[in-house]
Amino acid sequence: xxxxxxxxxxxxxxxxxxxxxxMQGSGFNCPTCKAQxxxxxxxxxxxxxxxxxxxxxxxxxxx
Amino acid sequence: xxxxxxxAQQFTGLPIKALIGxxxxxxxxxxxxxxxxxxxxxxxxxxxxxxxxGGTNGKDVAAAGYEPIMITLKxxxxxxxxxxxxxxxxxxxIEVPLLALIPLNSLAVDNVNVNFNMEVKSSxxxxxNSSDETDSKASGTFSGGANYGIFSVHVSGSISASSxxxxxxxxxxxxSQTATYDISVHAGQLPLPPGVTTIIxxxxxxISPIQISTGDSK
Numbered sequence: 001x002x003x004x005x006x007x008x009x010x011x012x013x014x015x016x017x018x019x020x021x022x023m024q025g026s027g028f029n030c031p032t033c034k035a036q037x038x039x040x041x042x043x044x045x046x047x048x049x050x051x052x053x054x055x056x057x058x059x060x061x062x063x
Numbered sequence: 064x065x066x067x068x069x070x071a072q073q074f075t076g077l078p079i080k081a082l083i084g085x086x087x088x089x090x091x092x093x094x095x096x097x098x099x100x101x102x103x104x105x106x107x108x109x110x111x112x113x114x115x116x117g118g119t120n121g122k123d124v125a126a127a128g129y130e131p132i133m134i135t136l137k138x139x140x141x142x143x144x145x146x147x148x149x150x151x152x153x154x155x156x157i158e159v160p161l162l163a164l165i166p167l168n169s170l171a172v173d174n175v176n177v178n179f180n181m182e183v184k185s186s187x188x189x190x191x192n193s194s195d196e197t198d199s200k201a202s203g204t205f206s207g208g209a210n211y212g213i214f215s216v217h218v219s220g221s222i223s224a225s226s227x228x229x230x231x232x233x234x235x236x237x238x239s240q241t242a243t244y245d246i247s248v249h250a251g252q253l254p255l256p257p258g259v260t261t262i263i264x265x266x267x268x269x270i271s272p273i274q275i276s277t278g279d280s281k
Contacts (some may be wrong), residue, residue, distance in 0.1 A: 025074070034141065040135030053104065057101065060100065
C-alpha cells in the first residue's frame, strides 16, 4: 500500500511512497519538480520497527 | 389437506430479532475492536510520551500529551547555479512524523448481509380408484337324448359365469420444510477518520526542508 506525502520542495504534488522500498533505501521523486526523497539511515530502525508492529496489527485485524 | 394455520404457525416463535440483530451487533463490536486496536497502534508506535513522563502508557502521558516520533528524510533537489549555469544537486533533510509514512487504513466491516429464507411446503393428494367388473364364470354341460321310433332327440347345453372386483385407494401427503440462514460479512478499507486525516495533513503541511551544512551540498 502506498503512502502519499506532499512534496516538501514544491508543495504542488504528492510524492507516492512505497514503505518497504523506502525502508530499503529507494528514492521517490516528485512528479512535478522531480525532487527526490530518501530515508535517512538513522531513521531506518525506527521505521522498520513501526512497520513490523503495523504488520502484526494488520494480521490481527484480518483474523 | 394442509392447514394454512399450521403453516403460519411455523413462522411464529422464530427469533427474528436475534437472527438479524445479532450479526449486526457482532459487526459493530468488531468495528469498535478494530478501531481501538488501530488507535492503540498509533499512540504506542507513532507517538512517544512527553519528556519526563517516561513511557507511552498511563494517565501521566495522557495528561501531558503525545509527541510524534519523527523520521528523517533526505530531500535532493536539482538547482541551477546562476553563475555557472550548471545543474547542481542540493540535499536537505526534513523531518516527517512517522504517522505520515505509515500506510494507515481504517479497516472495518463495511457490509453485512443477512439473508433468511424459510420455506414451508405442504401438499396432499388423494386418489381413489375403484372399479367393479363382474365376470362370473361357472360352467356346466348337460346332454340328453331320446329315441321315439324313427325320431331321435338330442339336447346339450353349457353355461358359464365369472366375477372380478378391483379396488384401489391411493393417498399421498407430502410436507417439506426448508430454512436457510446466510450471513455474509465483508471487511474493507474505509477512508481515514477526518480527525486522523487532519493531523496527518497538518504535519505534512509543516514540512520545511533544512539544508545540510556539508561541503558538497552547498
